Amino acid sequence: MQLAFVLVEPKVPENVGAAARALCTMGFGELWLVNSDLHTRPEAHWLAHGSDHILDSARIFPDLAAVRNSVDLLMGTSAKPRHQRQHWHAPGQLREALASKGASVATAALVFGREDRGLSNEELALCDLLTGIPMKVAYPSLNLAQSVMLYAWELSGLAAAAETQTEYADSNRLGALRGRLETLLPELNTPPEGKLSQWVFERLPLLTERDIGFVHTLCSNIERVLVGRKSRTDKPGP
Known part of the structure; x- marks a missing residue:
């Protein structure tokens, strides 16, 4: 399984660079951006620290619908269950769900919303499942790069498993x-x-x-x- 990390319209280039560094550290290499060129900014490369190649090879999509059409499984991050969904996965549960797919999922994408307002309801409706980080505060919020780092660490074993995965019809x-x-x-x-x-x-x-x-x-x-x-x-x- 190829797992891509998708940033939707990020606002701060430093966050993009720090996200690339987090992915590289945990063994991932696919960074996708929606409607953004912040990966080309010098500020992004300042914080990349050895992961400039991830920024240089980042894929750009015009909107999340285009990402939806490019993957088998689309996962959206949300601070709480939304859009009438009954299932909301913590990072550890998400890892178990992905591990159970075996080779039936060729490409999956984990989507992170904008720093100031996250993903819209319309964007969440495009996602197959929702995931979030349980927190002890009434208004949960993490820096974008911190969220990417947490998920990359939790899902890091999947990056190694993908190297030995057999082909699937x-x-x-x-x-x-x-x-x-x-x-x-x-x-x-x-x-x-x-x-x-x-x-x-x-x-x-x-x-x-x-x-x-x-x-x-x-x-x-x-x-x-x-x-x-x-x-x-x-x-x-x-």
């Missing part, structure tokens, strides 16, 4: 399963805005690698039944 990945369900559920008279669809897509990121393969098989069986029904319906009468 594209059709069995989590992103492919999401696409199949987005097509299949409406055919079962389950609208995307309905409660069942919301329930399915909220729990989809929680599946283990084995569960993902099982649901792929289930989708294949349902698709065959639907195709059979359509063929019988399309046959001309006697």
Whole structure:
């Protein structure tokens, strides 16, 4: 699994440089930025300290929707559960969830919001799951680079595991399963805005690698039944 750390419209170049240093220290190398060029500023490189290569190779996206289309699993950071989500993962729980995916997730992205206002509700709605750092204060807040460092430390074992991961068929990945369900559920008279669809897509990121393969098989069986029904319906009468 390739794990990218995404900074959405960061305001302070020093935070970008410090985030790059945190990733390098913990064995990660993918820094993505949304609508920002702060990684090119001298101030960012001042704090990078040996991780300039991460800044130099940072990927830039116009918006979070473009990131969504580039990964199998999108995880948003939030100070508290939001957007009617029932599941909110602390960093340690997030690590367990990612470890259970095996090779079914080729690329995952962990998204950090703006220093002053975080991620918008619309951006959080794009994420498969939400994560946050439990704190002992009423209005929790950490510096952006501190948050990146904490998650990079907690998830550091995944960086080593990615080096030995075997290849996995594209059709069995989590992103492919999401696409199949987005097509299949409406055919079962389950609208995307309905409660069942919301329930399915909220729990989809929680599946283990084995569960993902099982649901792929289930989708294949349902698709065959639907195709059979359509063929019988399309046959001309006697």
